[in-house]
Amino acid sequence: MSKVSNLTLPGVESIQIDFDSDSPNRIEVGENARVCYFVPPGSDSAPEARIKRFFEKVLDGLPVRVVLISTTGVYGNCDGEWVDETWPLNPQTDRALRRLKVEEYCSSWAERHGVSLAIFRVAGIYGPERIPTERLRQGFVLPKSQSGGFSNRIHVDDLAAICAAGLTGDATGAFNVSDGHPLRYRDYFDLVAEVWDLPKAEEDGESESRNSISPTMRSYLRESRKIVNRKLLDSFSIELRYPHPRQGLIACREVD
Secondary structure, eight states, rough: OHHHHOOOOTOOOOOOTTTTTOOOOOOOOOTTOOOEOOOOOOOOOOHHHHHHIIIIIIIESSSSSEEEEEGGGGOOOTTEEEOTTTSOOOOOOOHHHHHHHHHHHHHHHHHHHHHEEEEEEEEEEEETSTHHHHHTTOOEEOOOOOOOOOEEEEEHHHHHHHHHHHHHHHHEEEEESOOOHHHHHHHHHHHHHHHOOOOOOOEEEOOOOOOOSHHHHHHHOOOOOEOOHHHHHHHTTTOOOOOSSHHHHHHHHOOO
């Protein structure tokens, strides 16, 4: 509810919708409407239920284009290889498997209805209030066996611009969304520590007993891949504002 109340920008109409309700509020879709869908999947037993309800019960009309926000997690662990959109899909967490099921449902729906579809597989999103500074202040310890894996990210401002380009563009299919500069987990934490002048994260073989690492964080650390973003940049003529995490982190530090 608080997120809805915060959307008070001029020209922005805010509507609260319960995507788990069988009788959600409806949105009238005008001619040539384009939709960017950010809603996370539903439960493990029916991950596609929310997007199905959105298309069938929320939208009053048919959009000409949909941009679906998914995740690079659908590729699973790739042992540090460079991964483009042709890489076999191999989700290894329930979270990523749910996203893949939504991709499959949305692709089938778009084909049946003749709707243009772009699937954006988004890497880790960072930006103000999305930086692990508090973990470092508390003496975060990285599991040594997993700190060398590669992670990928995109600044939230670049993601917003990419979504806008996706809506106005016409390219279809799946697109990797990242800044194209993967870093090892330990290097990313070191970079955050450098920019904020904080102690670096320690590494320890028994760190899981010294940390309160969440299951979600553990699942991220187990996977290593280097995401290729060339198809996205070329298809939508995108020039990233923050093509390297250092640039994005410095910008975040300036508004912290």
